[in-house]
Amino acid sequence: MGIFGSKEFPGTGSFPHGIHPPGNKFYSAGAQVEVITVPDKVVLPLLQHIGAPCEPVVKPRQTVACGEMVGEGQAFVSASLHTPVAGKVKKIGVVTLPNGRHLPAIEIKTEGEQQPCNELWEEMTSTDWSLSTIPDYSPDEIARLIHAAGIVGLGGAAFPTHVKVMPNDKRLIDSLLVNGCECEPYLTCDYRLMKEAPHAIVAGALLAGRAVSAKEIFICIEDNKPEAIEALELATRNTVVQVAVVRTKYPQGSEKQLVKAVLNLDVPLGGLPSDVGVALSNVGTMAAVARAVIKKGPLTHRIVSVTGGGIVTPKNIFTPIGISMGELIDFCGGLTEDAARIIAGGPMMGFAFSDLTTPVTKGTSGITILTHAETASGEETACVRCGRCVEACPMNLVPTRLAMAARYKNTALARQYNINACFECGSCTYVCPANIKLVQLIRTGKAQVAAAMKR
Incomplete structure (x- = not known):
């Protein structure tokens, strides 16, 4: 059995199979989150989540305010889109994302008075999240506010969060697992969030747990992140939320593997964690939930790790969605001379790309820049059936x-x-x-x- 501080949990803290690639977290793990300045423009793809694209609700030359909805998620599995800047809608064009998809996108030119990004980050890192008021929110109200804020999974999958937490008498949830494993090599955005904004994560976990009527809430962290574990153990004191320390292994953060590691439950092939009474969400998503419900703020910003041997100064950046990836790279001092490959995400599950005008989306957890030495590999040969x-x-x-x-x-x-x-x-x-x-x-x-x- 695994240990929650002094308490045991059903799983062993691990799962069958998997691998142990070098973490390479050292590039950016020590870099405190920095706030980038408001960009001159943002480009907002209308599909930044699993499901149906949202429909534009603005027109060219229309003036919009910070946080205003510009795309409405009209389907059940969809998520609305809000502008992180005040300005004027320029056009609805097409962008190509790193995964190769060509998508309609709204371009907004920054104009007028802006909400400084540093104010939003200070709000996120606050220790006061009014936990005593959480019982005042009904499960339906929590799901409605999450839906209105356009929140999706920020761990990379980008599944609309309101669908996961919407009360359902036919789908009983016993346990909520909050994923803070961040097993993808190089990336450290979740790690920094756990260190710097643990109270927001706990507030969001309590809200999501109330929405799904979970009997148990666990924040799951790999054992190679002792400072994040300590921060969350302090933040969860006097709450029902518990910290589950699991073993460092890839892909520990995958939902089926995490359910096995913590609860010793097997999600059926082709099934969902809800089939075994479990709901999962990412730590960044929980912080966004806290802001959506308690502060009534939509999802407009996220942390992005810009890391690897090919960037001059690796950083973790609190950034508006829709800013170009090139601007984040410039904010980090640019590429090194031996930079060879730019990846949206991490090296295991990310997508290589070359167009630096590509916008940051809700699902952009990092930009990894690898050197020639880091990308070197031998030529492909025939399969030797080694297994x-x-x-x-x-x-x-x-x-x-x-x-x-x-x-x-x-x-x-x-x-x-x-x-x-x-x-x-x-x-x-x-x-x-x-x-x-x-x-x-x-x-x-x-x-x-x-x-x-x-x-």
Whole structure:
């Protein structure tokens, strides 16, 4: 059993399979969150979440205020969009995100009086979150305020949060797990948030726990983050929230693996944590929930780690959504001479890109810049059937078969081997001695399966 301080929890603190890549957190873990200045413009894609895109509710040349809704999430699985700046709507154009998707986007030119970003960050780091008032909010009201604020999962998945917390008599939730593992190498935005704004996380966890009527609330942190553990243990005193210290392992932060590690429950293949009475959310999402419900503020800003050996001064930046990634890189002193690859996210699950005008979205947790030495790898050779990818896969899949099905466009075989159960953690690619880009092939295979099902 694992330990919550002096208390035990059902799981062992770990899960079967997985890997131990170098964390490389040292680049930015010690960098206190800095606040960037208000940009000259923001570009806001209308789809920054899983589900249906939101619909624009503004027109070109319209003046908007800070925090005003500019896109409405009209479908159940959707999320509204709010501008982080005051200004004038320039146009509704198209942007290409690092994952290759071309999406309509609203461009807003900054004009007039702005809400300073440092005021929002100071609000987030406050120790006073009126915890005594939380019982005054009904579960329905909490879900409604989360929906109105446009909050999505800030750990990368970007699933609309109101859908997870909406009361449902047919889906009883026993436990809420708040994910502070941040197992992706290099990234430290969640770590800094846990250190600098632990009270906001606790307030959000209490609100989300009330919304889903959870009997237990656990904030889960890997054991390689002792300062974050200490900060949250202090912030959770005299509350029902407990800190679950789990083992450092990749991908510990994946929802099915975290449920196994903490609660010793197995989420069925193709199922959801709610199938076993569990709700999960990220620490950054919980802080946003606290602000949405208690301060009535929409999601307009987030922390982004700009890190790696290819950036002059790695930083964690509290930044408005819609700012260009190039502006964040410039804020960190620019690229080093040996910078070789820019990745949106981390090296395991992120997407390489080259267009620095690409905007930060709600799901942008980091920008990782790797050097030539960090990206060096051998040429791809034939699969030697060593089985390392199978040993590493946390979902008990056979990555080589999935990859070969994709390579030969055999969608029936890909479905037979449960290709959609893969969440693209990249463990298989990391351990492959033949340097086969397994996860990239699996991504292609998923697209092939989706296209075949539409025909």
